[in-house]
Each structure stands twice: as C-alpha cells, then as structure tokens.
Amino acid sequence: xxxxxxxxxxxxxxxxxxxxxxxxxxxxxxxxxxxxxxxxxxxxxxxxxxxxxxxxxxxxxxxxxxxxxxxxxxxxxxxxxxxxxxxxxxxxxxxxxxxxxxxxxxxxxxxxxxxxxxxxxxxxxxxxxxxxxxxxxxxxxxxxxxxxxxxxxxxxxxxxxxxxxxxxxxxxxxxxxxxxxxxxxxxxxxxxxxxxxxxxxxxxxxxxxx
Amino acid sequence: xxxxxxxxxxxxxxxxxxxxxxxxxxxxxxxxxxxxxxxxxxxxxxxxxxxxxxxxxxxxxxxxxxxxxxxxxxxxxxxxxxxxxxxxxxxxxxxxxxxxxxxxxxxxxxxxxxxxxxxxxxxxxxxxxxxxxxxxxxxxxxxxxxxxxxxxxxxxxxxxxxxxxxxxxxxxxxxxxxxxxxxxxxxxxxxxxxxxxxxxxxxxxxxxxx
Numbered sequence: 001x002x003x004x005x006x007x008x009x010x011x012x013x014x015x016x017x018x019x020x021x022x023x024x025x026x027x028x029x030x031x032x033x034x035x036x037x038x039x040x041x042x043x044x045x046x047x048x049x050x051x052x053x054x055x056x057x058x059x060x061x062x063x064x065x066x067x068x069x070x071x072x073x074x075x076x077x078x079x080x081x082x083x084x085x086x087x088x089x090x091x092x093x094x095x096x097x098x099x100x101x102x103x104x105x106x107x108x109x110x111x112x113x114x115x116x117x118x119x120x121x122x123x124x125x126x127x128x129x130x131x132x133x134x135x136x137x138x139x140x141x142x143x144x145x146x147x148x149x150x151x152x153x154x155x156x157x158x159x160x161x162x163x164x165x166x167x168x169x170x171x172x173x174x175x176x177x178x179x180x181x182x183x184x185x186x187x188x189x190x191x192x193x194x195x196x197x198x199x200x201x202x203x204x205x206x207x208x209x210x
Numbered sequence: 211x212x213x214x215x216x217x218x219x220x221x222x223x224x225x226x227x228x229x230x231x232x233x234x235x236x237x238x239x240x241x242x243x244x245x246x247x248x249x250x251x252x253x254x255x256x257x258x259x260x261x262x263x264x265x266x267x268x269x270x271x272x273x274x275x276x277x278x279x280x281x282x283x284x285x286x287x288x289x290x291x292x293x294x295x296x297x298x299x300x301x302x303x304x305x306x307x308x309x310x311x312x313x314x315x316x317x318x319x320x321x322x323x324x325x326x327x328x329x330x331x332x333x334x335x336x337x338x339x340x341x342x343x344x345x346x347x348x349x350x351x352x353x354x355x356x357x358x359x360x361x362x363x364x365x366x367x368x369x370x371x372x373x374x375x376x377x378x379x380x381x382x383x384x385x386x387x388x389x390x391x392x393x394x395x396x397x398x399x400x401x402x403x404x405x406x407x408x409x410x411x412x413x414x415x416x417x418x419x420x
Contacts, residue, residue, distance in 0.1 A: 028332060034244055115328050115332060118324050121390040167385070170387070177383055
C-alpha cells in the first residue's frame with residue numbers, strides 16, 4: 001500500500017514536471033496570454049481534463065513556471081559560487097558574466113523570460129509583481145556589490161552604485177533580447193557586458209583577468 | 211458626389227485611426243496573442259463586422275500599429291534634429307538621450323513596445339522580423355556615430371563602436387523595461403543612460419554639457 005502511494009506520488013510529480021516543461025515551451029512561443037490550455041495539454045501529451053486536474057487555472061501554471069525559473073537561477077548561482085571566492089564582489093560579478101556564456105543550454109529559458117518580462121510589463125498581468133520584485137531584488141544585490149567596490153576605491157567614474165546596478169540589469173536583459181533577434185544568435189552578450197562593466201570595474205577587464 | 215466621396219474617405223480614415231489607437235491599447239495590455247478582435251472592436255466602439263471590414267486579420271492590425279510606431283519614431287527624430295546641429299554625432303546622441311525625458315507622453319507606446327518586443331522574441335511571431343530589422347538598423351546607425359567619434363579621438367576606453375551600439379540599445383530597452391516595473395515609474399532612464407554613455411563619450415557628461 002505504502003509503495004503504491006509512493007509510486008502514485010512519483011508518477012504525479014513526473015506528470016507535473018512534464019506539464020511545466022510543456023508549458024514553458026508554449027509560453028515561450030505564444031506568451032502567457034497567447035498559449036491555450038488545450039495547446040499546453042497537447043504539448044504535455046495529456047488530456048485537457050488531466051491538465052485541469054493538476055493545474056485548474058492558467059495562472060497556476062504561470063506561478064509554477066516562474067517558481068521553477070527562480071529555483072534554477074538560485075541553483076545556477078550556487079553552482080558557480082565557490083566558497084572561498086564568493087565574498088569578493090568582483091569575483092561574483094566575474095562569475096555572473098561567465099555564466100552567461102552557457103546561456104545556449106538555457107536558450108528556451110532566455111526566450112521564455114524575454115517573452116514573459118515584456119508581456120508582464122502591463123500592470124494588469126498576473127506576473128507583473130513577480131518581475132517587479134525580481135528586478136528590484138537584483139538591483140539591490142548588485143548595488144551592494146558596486147557599493148563595496150566603491151568604498152574600496154575599485155569603482156571608476158561618476159556613476160553611482162545604484163545607477164550602475166540598474167544599468168547592469170538593463171544591459172543583461174537588453175543584450176539577451178537582441179541576441180534572440182540576431183539572425184545567427186551571434187551577438188556576443190558575454191563579451192559586450194564584460195567590456196561595458198570593465199569600464200567601471202577595471203579588474204573585470206579580460207586583459208587584467210585570468 | 212465628389213464631396214461625398216471625400217467625406218466618406220475622411221470618415222473611413224478616422225475610423226481606421228480610432229481602431230489603430232484602440233488596438234495599441236489592447237496590445238499593450240494583453241499582448242498581440244492575448245488581445246482578441248472582439249476586445250479591440252469594443253475599445254474602438256465599433257462592431258466586430260465593422261472591424262473586420264477595415265482589418266480582416268489581427269496580423270493586419272499589428273502591421274498598422276508597427277507602421278505607426280515607425281512613423282512616430284521618424285517624426286520624433288526629425289522634430290528633435292535641427293538642421294545645423296544634426297551633423298555632429300555627440301549632438302545627435304545628446305538629442306536622443308534628451309528625448310527620453312518626454313517618454314511620459316508616450317508611456318503607452320513604451321509599454322506597447324516592451325510587450326511586443328518581448329512577445330515577438332519567439333521566432334514564429336508575426337512581428338519577429340520587424341523587431342529584428344529595427345534593432346539591426348538602430349545598431350548600424352549608432353555604430354556609425356560611435357565610429358566617427360572614435361576616428362576623431364572622442365571615444366574613451368576599449369569598447370568597439372559596434373559593441374557600444376549594441377550596449378546603447380540594450381540600455382535603452384532594459385532601462386525602459388525596469389521603468390515600467392518600478393512602482394512609481396521613478397527609475398530615471400535618461401540620467402542613467404547619460405551617465406553610462408558619458409563614461410565612453412565624455413562630452414555627454416552633464417557637467418561638461420550645457
């Protein structure tokens with residue numbers, strides 16, 4: 001009996017995972033508003049009724065997809081942060097830029113983020129608060145890094161740490177957007193971001209780095 | 211008879227304009243995929259049949275909205291470019307940054323652009339080619355400006371004119387996106403962009419400028 005409950009649970013979790021994965025694809029292609037529950041069920045290979053059993057409303061799917069993205073981002077950062085190095089702000093920045101080169105593995109996620117972040121800019125969108133909070137959180141995190149660099153005399157120029165944080169978020173989002181639109185996906189997001197930031201944090205410059 | 215034809219034409223043009231305006235609002239709120247023809251007709255205050263008479267498919271509406279945006283951008287640039295000053299690249303950049311401060315007048319357009327640019331990042335979207343071309347055009351235009359500044363020794367740092375062009379587009383799009391998400395729309399897009407660019411084009415710096 002217990003084994004069958006566990007088996008049932010595992011099966012249910014696998015179905016949920018398949019749905020979320022299918023849903024991410026559907027949202028990336030058609031947006032949250034454009035994707036229909038029927039399309040998502042079809043992509044997941046289950047019936048419409050089966051889908052509604054797991055996720056009664058499309059908003060529930062959106063929450064699941066965004067939660068998964070946050071989870072992956074957290075894991076992503078944790079994977080690339082080694083204990084000893086994590087404390088230095090320049091090393092963290094360096095790590096952030098380096099991870100971008102792996103975005104090809106996450107091309108679907110980059111596309112999903114761009115589509116949802118654009119769509120949810122409308123204040124009535126159910127993911128609006130999620131993205132507003134995410135951008136504010138990242139800006140706060142980056143502001144602290146740049147502030148520490150400024151205090152240690154390692155920040156060049158007149159831009160404030162807060163403005164540089166907003167600019168860094170803008171560069172990342174805006175370069176990824178252009179990358180999605182570049183015919184061969186040949187826009188070098190990582191190099192351009194590193195070059196731009198190293199004008200303010202010289203030690204990030206490729207020639208001065210490893 | 212002739213007068214009635216002209217009157218009919220003017221009336222038809224006015225209806226088209228009302229539809230496009232209603233459609234811009236609907237796209238900004240729900241995205242291209244999310245906005246329904248019924249919703250657009252309701253916002254325009256006409257019947258569904260009346261809407262289909264002017265725009266048989268939603269794609270036709272998208273084309274009309276994007277054409278209008280391009281037209282406004284062109285007019286916008288022309289309005290802010292006075293004959294004698296236009297030739298100097300720094301003046302053109304200065305003008306571009308200054309016009310951003312008026313974006314409040316165009317808040318709906320900024321939102322519409324963000325929503326559509328995000329949504330159309332999916333390659334199957336009917337506006338994908340439009341945005342791909344627009345970004346490539348702006349990058350080419352800016353690359354020429356930065357190249358001229360570099361040739362005249364007025365560009366600081368090691369970033370290439372092409373990379374700086376992509377970064378400028380990224381900053382504009384990414385800061386506007388965060389502006390749409392900032393609770394009081396209090397993110398200062400213009401100041402941050404000017405500060406960032408003046409690290410590379412020192413004469414753009416507020417203290418050195420007018």
